[in-house]
Amino acid sequence: MNLRKHILDTLAGVAVLLTATACNGVFDGIYDEVPATPTVTEGQLLVDATSWKDWYYVDFDSLRTYIEQKDTAGLLKAQTRFAHFPIPTTLSGGAGDGQTGIYTYWFDVFGKGISVNEKRSFTPADAQEEPPSWSIAFHRNNVRTNGGAVLETNYKSMSELPKSSIDFLGATFQPDEWSENEVWTDQSQMLQSLIGCQGIKINKVLSTWLRLDIPPMPPAFTMNSHVFIIRMKNGNYAAVQLENYMNAEGAKCWLTINYKYPY
Template sequence: MHKALKSIRLLAGGVILLMASACNGVFDDIYDTPSNATNVMQGQLFVNATSWKDWYYVDFDSLQQYVERKDTAGLQRAQTVFTAYPIPTTGASSDGKTGLYSYWFDVFGEGISKYERRGYTPTGAQPEPASWSLAFHRNNVRTNGGAVLETRYTSLDELPKNSSEFTGAVFTGDEWSESEVWADQSQMLSGIIGCQGITINKVLSSWLRINIPPMPPQFTLNSHVFIVRLKNGKYAAVQLKNYMDTSGTKCWLTINYKYPY
C-alpha cells in the first residue's frame, strides 16, 4: 500500500513538472534578441510568451513608424524584443475584483474544465505601456479597448483587399476572466493555481488552446486569420503561425500581421 501511494505521488509530481514546464522558456534575458528570431520577416512578431508572471505588449502604430522610416534593424528588434510587465501580486484593488484568484482544477480527474474557486487576493492593476494594441501572456491575448472577429481565411494573402468588407460583422470585445490567466504555480501539487483577474479577448485567445487531459497537455493551434478593430478605428489582421521556437519550446508565438488593414 505504501509503495503504491509513493508511486502515485511520484507520478503526480512528474505530471505537475510537465505542466509547469509546458510553457516555460529557455531564454532568460528578455532584452537580447533570441538567436532563433533572426529569420523573422517584416509583418511578423516573434514573442516569448512562456512566462506565467508577465504580459508582453505590441503597438502596431510604433511598428508602422519603423516601416515608414525604412529602419529595418529597428523593426526587427521591435518585432522580436518585448519588455516584460509583471502581473501584480500586491497592492490595493480599486474596483474590488482586480487581483489573484485561487482555483482548484481537477487535473487528475475530469480535467481543467472542472474547477472551483478557493480564494481571492486583491492586487494593484496590471501595468501597461502608454500606447499598445495587443498584449500576450502564454495562450492569453488582450486588446486595448479593441474587438476581434475570427475569419474563415487561413492566410493573410486570402483576405479581401479592404477591411471594409467586414463592415457589419460582429466583433467581440474583451471579457472579464478569473480562471484563464494562470499566474501562480506555487500550489500546483494540490491542483490549485493562482489566476489573474483581468479582461482578455476570448475570441483571439482561441488561436491557441491548452487541453488537460491528456497529459502532458495537448496544444491545439487555430490558424485562422483574425481581424482586430482597434479603439482608434483602424484595423489589423493577425494570424498565429506557430507556438513553438526552433527547439520545440511551447508558447513562443510566431504571429503574422498586416497593419494597417
C-alpha cells in the same frame, strides 16, 4: 494513508508541473533558450510568451513607423523584443476594488480535465501595469486588446483576405471579457493542483488560436490558424494569424504571428 496521500499529491504536482513546462520552461536553459538570431520577415512577430509572470505588449503603430522610416534594424528589434510588465500579486495600498487580484483555482487534472475547476480563494492585487501605447498583449496562450474587439474569419492565409477591412464593417466583433481562471501566474501550490490566476479581461475569441488541453499527458496543444481581424479602439483594423507556437528549438508558447496593419 499518509504515504498514499503524499504519493497522490506528488503525482498531482507532476501533472501540473508538466503543464507549466509545456509553456514556460521551469528547466530554463534546456527548453526555452532564446534563439541567437530570430528569423522573422516584414509582417511577422516572434513573441516569447512563455512567462507565467509577465504580459508582453505590441504596438502596431510603432511597427508601422519603423517601416515608413525604412529602419530595418529598429523594425527587427520591434518585431522580436517587447515591453513587458509583471502581473501584480499584492496590493500596494488601500482595500482594492474587490475584483482585481489573484484567484486561486483547483483544476481537475486527473479527472475530467482542466475545463472542470473550482474557485478556492481570492487575494486582492494592484491593477496590471501597461505601456503608454499598445495594441495587443500576450501571456502564454492568453491574448488581450487595448480596448479593441476581435472577429475570427474563415480565411487560412493572409493572402486570402479581402483587400480592405470594409468587408467586415457589418460583422460582430467580440470585446475583451473578464476572466478569473485562464491567466495562470502562481505555481506555488501546484502540489495540490491549485493555480493562482490573474483576474483580468482577455479576448476569448483571439485566445482560441492556441488551446491547451489536459488530459492527455503531456498536455496537448491545438493551433487555430484562421486569420483574426482586430478592430482597435481608434477605429483602425489589424489582421493577425498564428503561424507557429514553437521556436526553432521546439519550446512552446513562442508565437510566430503574421500581421497586417493597417488593414
